[in-house]
Amino acid sequence: DGGITQSPKYLFRKEGQNVTLSCEQNLNHDAMYWYRQDPGQGLRLIYYSQIVNDFQKGDIAEGYSVSREKKESFPLTVTSAQKNPTAFYLCASSPRWLGNYEQYFGPGTRLTVT
């Protein structure tokens, strides 16, 4: 059963703590993405990875970090430098990084920082 998994579904943290969100795919896709979605808003690109061991900043990368050591995994760390971390975080993948390919989204992680 192929797809993208994100864990946990809900995450609560205290302000000042770093937190890592998990994203795993078994679709054998080269490209992976992290988006942030605020209530009633669209999708904003945080980071993307075209291929393993490579990643690039998206539109709102400040306060976030990623790694891509394995093709199937693309974890996102929300650092204490991120001023407004409470949001819905979506991971996605596509066969290649070009915009001609559809993106497959994971179920998302809702992060609440107090």
Add this chain to the structure above:
Amino acid sequence: GQQVMQIPQYQHVQEGEDFTTYCNSSTTLSNIQWYKQRPGGHPVFLIQLVKSGEVKKQKRLTFQFGEAKKNSSLHITATQTTDVGTYFCAGPRRAAGNKLTFGGGTRVLVKP
């Protein structure tokens, strides 16, 4: 820079009525994609349009790509409560290496 804009931002529809949502780009797109996100869920790919003037149908949903490949529309006939959600269009952003850029979405609410 290239942007993808969607109108309206919100659409309140009476069950059984038709409506259309629009997607406009400031530049020509090689393709346009549509996604649907149910409340509390994640975006799910619906369709991709590639050719100028292309029209595709999925049951009660009709998708169209403009002749100039700068705009697209989604028309839903006989709206049902299952159509509730946010519909996003997305197109490759040439200025950013052809990364997919999402519009702000049209949030559809259905009145029974």
